[in-house]
Amino acid sequence: MSWIYPLTPGTDESPTLLGGKGHGLVVLRRLGLPVPAGFVIGTHACRTFLRDGRLPEGLDAELATAVQGLEAATGRRLGAARRPLIVSVRSGAAVSMPGMMSTVLNLGLTTEATAGLAAETGNPAFVQEARRQFLTSFAAAFHGTTDDAEAGTRLSGIAVADDAMDQLRAAVCAVFASWNTPRAITYRELHDIPHESGTAVIVQAMVFGSRDERSGTGVAFSRDPNTGEKTPFGDVLFGRQGEDVVSGRSSTRPLPELADREPAVWENLLAALHRIEQHYRDACHVEFTFEAGRLWLLQVRPGGLTGRAAIRVAVDLADEQLIDRHTALRRISPQHLRNAHTPRIRTGDGLDVLTRGRGACPGVAAGRIAVTADRAARMAADGPVILVRPCTSPLDMHGLAAATGIVTSRGGPTSHAAVVARAMGKPAVVDATALTVDVVAECVRADERVVAEGTLVTIDGTSGEIVIGNPGSATVTIDSHLNRLLDWADEISGNRSQRPDQERLIAAHARL
Amino acid sequence: MTGSTGSVVLHVLRCIGFAELSRLADAVGLPAAEVESHLIDLAVAGLVTRTPGEFGGWGLTEAGRVENARRITGEVDATGARDAVAAAYEKFMVLNPELLDLCSAWQLRTVDGVVTPNDHSDRAYDARVLDRFADLDQRAEAVCADLSAALPRFRRYRIRLAAALDRAQAGALEQLVDSTTSYHTVWFQLHEDLLATLGIPRQWATIR
Numbered sequence: 001m002s003w004i005y006p007l008t009p010g011t012d013e014s015p016t017l018l019g020g021k022g023h024g025l026v027v028l029r030r031l032g033l034p035v036p037a038g039f040v041i042g043t044h045a046c047r048t049f050l051r052d053g054r055l056p057e058g059l060d061a062e063l064a065t066a067v068q069g070l071e072a073a074t075g076r077r078l079g080a081a082r083r084p085l086i087v088s089v090r091s092g093a094a095v096s097m098p099g100m101m102s103t104v105l106n107l108g109l110t111t112e113a114t115a116g117l118a119a120e121t122g123n124p125a126f127v128q129e130a131r132r133q134f135l136t137s138f139a140a141a142f143h144g145t146t147d148d149a150e151a152g153t154r155l156s157g158i159a160v161a162d163d164a165m166d167q168l169r170a171a172v173c174a175v176f177a178s179w180n181t182p183r184a185i186t187y188r189e190l191h192d193i194p195h196e197s198g199t200a201v202i203v204q205a206m207v208f209g210s211r212d213e214r215s216g217t218g219v220a221f222s223r224d225p226n227t228g229e230k231t232p233f234g235d236v237l238f239g240r241q242g243e244d245v246v247s248g249r250s251s252t253r254p255l256p257e258l259a260d261r262e263p264a265v266w267e268n269l270l271a272a273l274h275r276i277e278q279h280y281r282d283a284c285h286v287e288f289t290f291e292a293g294r295l296w297l298l299q300v301r302p303g304g305l306t307g308r309a310a311i312r313v314a315v316d317l318a319d320e321q322l323i324d325r326h327t328a329l330r331r332i333s334p335q336h337l338r339n340a341h342t343p344r345i346r347t348g349d350g351l352d353v354l355t356r357g358r359g360a361c362p363g364v365a366a367g368r369i370a371v372t373a374d375r376a377a378r379m380a381a382d383g384p385v386i387l388v389r390p391c392t393s394p395l396d397m398h399g400l401a402a403a404t405g406i407v408t409s410r411g412g413p414t415s416h417a418a419v420v421a422r423a424m425g426k427p428a429v430v431d432a433t434a435l436t437v438d439v440v441a442e443c444v445r446a447d448e449r450v451v452a453e454g455t456l457v458t459i460d461g462t463s464g465e466i467v468i469g470n471p472g473s474a475t476v477t478i479d480s481h482l483n484r485l486l487d488w489a490d491e492i493s494g495n496r497s498q499r500p501d502q503e504r505l506i507a508a509h510a511r512l
Numbered sequence: 513m514t515g516s517t518g519s520v521v522l523h524v525l526r527c528i529g530f531a532e533l534s535r536l537a538d539a540v541g542l543p544a545a546e547v548e549s550h551l552i553d554l555a556v557a558g559l560v561t562r563t564p565g566e567f568g569g570w571g572l573t574e575a576g577r578v579e580n581a582r583r584i585t586g587e588v589d590a591t592g593a594r595d596a597v598a599a600a601y602e603k604f605m606v607l608n609p610e611l612l613d614l615c616s617a618w619q620l621r622t623v624d625g626v627v628t629p630n631d632h633s634d635r636a637y638d639a640r641v642l643d644r645f646a647d648l649d650q651r652a653e654a655v656c657a658d659l660s661a662a663l664p665r666f667r668r669y670r671i672r673l674a675a676a677l678d679r680a681q682a683g684a685l686e687q688l689v690d691s692t693t694s695y696h697t698v699w700f701q702l703h704e705d706l707l708a709t710l711g712i713p714r715q716w717a718t719i720r
Contacts, residue, residue, distance in 0.1 A: 104715040182610060182647070182648070182651065183609060183610040186610055186613060186644045186647075186648070187613065189643070189644055190613070190614075190617045190621075190641065190644070191622065191641055236592035264532065275720065291550065303625075304625070306624065306626045306627070307627065332599045332628070333624035333625075334624075335623050335625075335628060336624070336625075338627055339626045339627075339628065350653040373529075375528075377530075377565070377567035377568070380566075380567065381566075383567075391714060393529070393700075393704050393707075393714050394527060394528050394529040394532075394697075394700050394701050394704045395529040395704070396529065397528075397529045397530065398529065398530040398568075398569065399567075401567055402566075412614040413611070413616065414613055414615070414616040415612065416612065416696075416700050416703070417603075418697055419612060419615040419616060419619070419689060420615070420696075420700075422616075422619045422620070422689075422695075423619070423689050423690045423696070510715065
């Protein structure tokens with residue numbers, strides 16, 4: 001094979017060729033961790049596709065062979081009426097470009113295969129939903145890459161063919177082509193990613209988080225990304241597919257709930273996180289799915305923590321003797337120190353966390369909840385207000401201007417609300433999916449809790465926490481991990497004089 | 513009592529939210545005195561009201577919202593513009609996430625793996641963001657042209673977007689995202705106008 005590599009321990013190609021995601025999956029296989037069977041089409045195939053406007057010579061034959069291998073590994077057949085093989089087709093560049101390229105899920109659900117899987121699982125509702133998701137993601141993959149008229153004819157042509165292998169070829173082309181959507185080009189321009197490198201495509205047997213009540217999906221961090229504390233952290237969504245988490249369409253549960261509902265999955269997940277940390281000698285996070293009580297890992301990323309969390313992890317890893325002190329110091333840049341000085345909610349016992357979203361504009365803000373812009377503008381005369389909305393429109397601008405902090409239950413860190421909050425310099429939490437705003441009843445709800453308008457809350461625009469009351473904020477100056485790290489820095493630089501933290505770090509870096 | 517210009521003033525106010533006269537006049541593209549005269553007529557008809565105070569301004573009453581929705585539906589039906597506006601909205605929604613990426617990149621950048629506020633000290637970085645803004649603006653121009661052909665009242669957005677980008681390229685950094693006449697502000701209002709014109713509740717629209 002010259003274009004395609006199996007997701008097996010023996011594959012030793014570089015992340016440049018396999019993409020970061022594909023390479024990570026091979027590492028997981030090498031560690032003996034559960035990864036759905038699959039293969040990677042290398043980034044060089046994408047480069048050829050983009051140059052010639054068609055799939056490279058020989059790829060077609062390799063694709064057929066690779067699918068046969070996958071069929072043998074799973075005991076299923078692509079497009080078959082009995083025991084059909086269903087696959088995901090995902091992008092994965094050498095440098096991660098989250099959300100910029102196309103993904104096709106549940107490919108292989110032809111009319112026949114859909115009926116076959118329904119009969120096999122005895123769960124037609126689940127299969128119909130999977131088929132709907134396939135058609136949606138397939139259509140979206142084409143929508144982003146061609147103009148509307150062309151996408152329409154091409155999509156309907158393929159849909160009429162109803163041939164799983166044709167679908168697979170079309171999906172691979174769509175993922176390759178999505179490398180050059182204007183949005184992806186903009187992303188690379190802004191993040192210094194070379195335009196010529198191209199993306200790999202990962203084809204894997206689907207595992208279904210939506211299969212039954214013993215299935216689900218989630219994201220798990222080996223350490224708390226807000227504090228760096230060595231405690232598993234993340235979200236889990238029971239009975240749903242991974243894409244529902246990413247899109248925020250469904251509300252997630254805190255990861256530890258997995259321990260009660262699926263103890264075996266939880267134990268395996270903790271063991272996997274530990275194993276991965278030992279390998280990378282760093283904190284990590286994984287995307288996972290469990291199907292009928294069985295755990296599967298779909299992606300791994302080491303590192304990625306910032307500020308205070310990065311500092312704590314570096315010091316803890318040195319204490320655990322996974323890395324030496326020099327490595328710990330090298331992992332912390334002056335930017336981490338600067339970031340660590342952002343005020344954060346004071347943590348500790350008795351913190352009444354209502355829910356958590358994603359931080360969109362750093363800083364801590366305390367105030368009384370208002371659920372409409374009009375009321376925020378009125379209430380602001382009597383003290384600080386936190387405006388809580390599902391999302392924001394221009395009609396909320398006067399409320400945003402009047403508020404001290406902003407919360408939305410939908411939209412991500414690049415939503416209109418987030419952009420406006422940052423333009424106004426106001427702490428903001430977005431994507432707090434567990435919150436619902438009830439304008440008529442003048443309250444917000446989070447799970448079973450009802451919090452009336454006017455209730456005092458505090459929000460943290462870094463971690464995304466929304467806390468009842470006002471616990472106050474804290475800066476890093478009291479952080480013992482930082483102090484220890486800087487002591488190590490002074491030992492290396494030999495300079496123990498009083499000076500700013502950043503100078504102490506930079507002096508040590510100069511001698512490492 | 514309120515003719516077609518009055519309807520335009522009412523609808524623009526519907527799309528930009530509470531606003532002082534000067535901001536509304538800029539959005540409508542008419543002299544402030546003329547817009548104020550229409551506002552007074554609309555206020556007499558009970559469709560708009562002026563809220564005093566620090567965060568006050570002109571805004572629609574509940575009756576104004578209902579009346580505006582009725583007029584806009586009537587306009588779309590009478591002109592037969594619905595399909596053209598819906599097609600343009602689809603194209604707008606392809607551009608919208610990229611515009612928001614660009615606004616975010618203007619505000620924040622990743623340095624050594626840490627997301628930090630863009631302090632605009634790196635001119636080369638700012639120039640790159642501005643270049644991509646200009647590239648997106650060219651594609652937005654095509655969408656605006658489609659909209660203006662379908663409903664002439666959409667013409668004003670092209671003028672305001674181009675003016676904001678011109679000012680930003682001339683060195684007014686706040687004209688991309690921060691000010692009330694910034695590119696993002698006008699874009700946000702265009703987004704709202706498309707939803708209002710097509711009768712799509714914002715909560716139902718695809719939101720990232």
